[in-house]
Amino acid sequence: MTPAARLSAAIELIDTIDAQRVPAAKALKEWGTAHRFAGSGDRAAISGLVWDVLRRRASSAWLMQDDTPRARLLGMLKLERGMNADAIAALCDGSRFAPEPLTDVEREALTSRSLEQAPAHIAGDYPAWLEPYLAQVFGDDRVTEATAMASRAPLDLRVNTLKAKREKVLSSLAHLGVEPTPWSPLGLRIELGADARNPGIHAEEDFIKGAIEVQDEGSQLAALLSAAKPGEQVIDLCAGAGGKTLALAALMQGKGRLIATDMDKRQLAPIHERLSRAGVHNADVRTPKGDSDPLADIRASADLVLIDAPCTGTGTWRRNPDAKWRMRPGALEVRLKEQVSVLDRAAALVKPGGRIAYITCSVLPPENGDQIRAFVARHPEFTLVPPAETVTVLGDKAREFAGAVLQSPEGLLMTPRRTGTDGFFVSIVRRQKS
Numbered sequence: 001m002t003p004a005a006r007l008s009a010a011i012e013l014i015d016t017i018d019a020q021r022v023p024a025a026k027a028l029k030e031w032g033t034a035h036r037f038a039g040s041g042d043r044a045a046i047s048g049l050v051w052d053v054l055r056r057r058a059s060s061a062w063l064m065q066d067d068t069p070r071a072r073l074l075g076m077l078k079l080e081r082g083m084n085a086d087a088i089a090a091l092c093d094g095s096r097f098a099p100e101p102l103t104d105v106e107r108e109a110l111t112s113r114s115l116e117q118a119p120a121h122i123a124g125d126y127p128a129w130l131e132p133y134l135a136q137v138f139g140d141d142r143v144t145e146a147t148a149m150a151s152r153a154p155l156d157l158r159v160n161t162l163k164a165k166r167e168k169v170l171s172s173l174a175h176l177g178v179e180p181t182p183w184s185p186l187g188l189r190i191e192l193g194a195d196a197r198n199p200g201i202h203a204e205e206d207f208i209k210g211a212i213e214v215q216d217e218g219s220q221l222a223a224l225l226s227a228a229k230p231g232e233q234v235i236d237l238c239a240g241a242g243g244k245t246l247a248l249a250a251l252m253q254g255k256g257r258l259i260a261t262d263m264d265k266r267q268l269a270p271i272h273e274r275l276s277r278a279g280v281h282n283a284d285v286r287t288p289k290g291d292s293d294p295l296a297d298i299r300a301s302a303d304l305v306l307i308d309a310p311c312t313g314t315g316t317w318r319r320n321p322d323a324k325w326r327m328r329p330g331a332l333e334v335r336l337k338e339q340v341s342v343l344d345r346a347a348a349l350v351k352p353g354g355r356i357a358y359i360t361c362s363v364l365p366p367e368n369g370d371q372i373r374a375f376v377a378r379h380p381e382f383t384l385v386p387p388a389e390t391v392t393v394l395g396d397k398a399r400e401f402a403g404a405v406l407q408s409p410e411g412l413l414m415t416p417r418r419t420g421t422d423g424f425f426v427s428i429v430r431r432q433k434s
Contacts, residue, residue, distance in 0.1 A: 001042040004091045004098035007073065009038075010049035011099060014069035017050075017322070024050055024322040045195040049073065052080045052194060054321040055125060055150040062122045064109045070099065071106075078110055081194065085110040125150045129329055130314075133364045137406070137413070148417035149363075153318035155190040155199065156181060157212045158220050161250045162279045164211035172206055182420060183394065183401055184220040186250075188212070210277040215243050218315070218414045218421030219361075221401075223247035223306075225412075225426045226357035227393045230255035232303035235295070237346055238262055239285075242271035244308050244359075249280040261286040261294050263342075295349065303354045305346040310338045311360040311367050315423020318416055336366055343375045347382065352433045355385065358411070360425045368425040369410040376429065385428035387412045 001009070009031070017027050028050060032043050053060065053069075053076045060075025061067040074092075077083045085107050092099040102110070120135075121128045124146030134142040157178070159166045166186060170178060173188065176199050181187030190199055206212045223244045228234050228251040236245045239260035249258055258280075262268050265287045275283050286294035312335055317324050339360075346356050358375075360367050376382055387407045391398040406413040411427030 001038060001045075002097065003045075004093065004095065006042060006045050006049065007091055007099050008097055009035075009042075009046050010053065011069045011073050013046065013050050014053055014072065018069060021326075023326075024054060040197055041195075044197040048194040048196070049076075051152075051321055052076050054325070055152075055317075056080050057321075057325060058122045058125045059115055059118065062118050063113050063115065064106065065113075074102075074106060074110065079115070120146075123147070126317075126324060127327065130364075133366070136365050137363055141417075145363075145415055145417050148415065149315075149317045149423065150321065151318055151416060152192065152194065153216070153416075153422065155192055155201070156215060156217045156220070157188040157190070157201065158184070158215040158247060159186050159188065160211055160213060160246065160278050161186065162254060163209065164206070169206055169211055173204065173212075176201075176204075181217040181220075183397055184217045184224065185395075185397075186224075186247075187215075187217045187220050189217070208277075210279055213243065213246055213274070213278070215247065216319075216422045218419065218424040219243060220247060221394075221414065221419075221421065222308075222357075222359045222424050222426050223251065224393055225390050225428070226251075226304060226306050226355075226359075227390075227428075228252055228304055228306075233257045233301060234259070234304045234306065235298070235302045235346075235349055236260045236306050236308070237342060237349075238308045238310065239271060240264075240267040240308065242268075242274045244306060245271060245283065246274060246278050246280065248306065249275070249278065249283055252282065254280070254282050256282060258283045259286060259295070259298070260284070261288070263288060298349055300348065300351050302349045302351060304357060305349050305354075306357045307342055307346055307359060309335075309342060309358060309360045309367070311335050311362040312364060313361055314363050315361040315415070315425075318422060332364065332366065336371070339367060339371050340374070343371070344378070347375075347379050347431075350431045352431055355428055355430045356382070358425075358427045358429070361422060362425060363413060363415060363423040368413065368427070369408050372410040372427045372429065382429045382431050384410060385430050390426065390428050 053072050056076045056079050060072040063075040064071035077088050089102050094101045115123045120143050121131050124143040126146050138145045159169050178188040181189050228248045230253045239245045239262045245260045288294050391402045404418050414421045414424045
């Protein structure tokens with residue numbers, strides 16, 4: 001396919017996503033199935049265009065003064081791809097399979113308009129109803145922070161120290177262009193361009209043998225900051241598919257008791273195969289059955305309860321740019337109630353002197369600092385662990401990391417702009433000894 005034909009395909013896909021209200025990933029998959037002539041390079045390039053349009057949905061439409069799929073694609077080419085009007089016009093020449101030529105209005109918009117006077121939620125590409133929340137956490141930096149949250153994410157990997165060392169995997173995956181992550185001592189990063197194909201990590205020998213897992217550096221750091229130790233009793237209360245469970249197991253060096261569970265047993269389905277591949281032998285996966293509590297035998301005995309809390313996922317917009325446009329205020333209210341429930345459940349599991357690591361992939365204050373303040377108010381037997389103490393587990397990177405994150409008395413917030421990771425909030429609370 002020609003570059004111009006790829007633009008036409010992207011416009012068609014964006015129209016489908018709008019009209020049918022389907023997730024972008026589903027629309028892209030179905031398009032690929034229906035257009036077998038498109039090669040892997042074509043599909044990757046078209047996917048890149050669609051995702052970039054979703055990242056720049058609001059600002060592109062504002063720039064072009066038009067909210068059609070075509071207008072958003074044209075605006076994105078200027079804002080995200082840095083193309084000028086002449087370069088865009090060269091692709092939109094009306095030839096076979098190419099988009100129609102630029103109108104005078106479109107050329108004028110691409111030539112003369114900018115985001116200088118755009119409202120914050122337009123320039124930052126986020127839903128208007130989130131404005132007060134982002135203003136609360138980021139203040140005047142909200143457009144800059146949100147713009148970084150709309151950028152492309154790299155592909156991060158975590159080296160499983162139960163099976164390998166980072167230096168060895170760096171060498172064996174050199175053909176993929178891997179580099180060490182800046183903060184996590186376990187992380188590797190592959191930078192991906194706009195038209196990059198999937199590097200096929202799951203076919204690599206290191207993955208098949210369990211030496212690596214796909215995990216954002218922010219998620220790796222969240223697990224590290226929980227300070228799980230060998231010999232402890234650790235409960236992963238919202239284990240899901242097991243990403244942080246695997247990280248906890250490596251931190252524990254296979255020693256101690258690791259219990260993984262989740263209220264949604266469907267989420268747990270992949271965890272068994274992942275634990276086996278990673279060589280984890282000290283994990284007990286407890287799948288809910290009916291209304292019975294899979295942790296009924298545990299009370300006030302855990303050294304650490306890790307809560308990878310259900311949340312709005314605002315910190316993962318780089319990876320799920322269409323999710324932010326589908327998000328509604330009611331979703332936040334539902335998540336807040338779920339967070340209260342899981343925090344209160346965790347409180348009963350922790351022994352005196354033990355701790356809860358509360359983690360969200362959200363940047364919204366109601367899910368983060370506000371939630372922790374309310375928890376401590378409900379449970380005065382718990383006290384906040386100062387962020388300055390929490391970061392010490394990062395060793396010689398601790399001071400620099402503490403300066404990069406956004407700190408509050410309740411915890412620390414990683415963001416794409418500040419740490420180059422997804423957005424993650426981490427808070428540690430400790431139960432006082434009797």
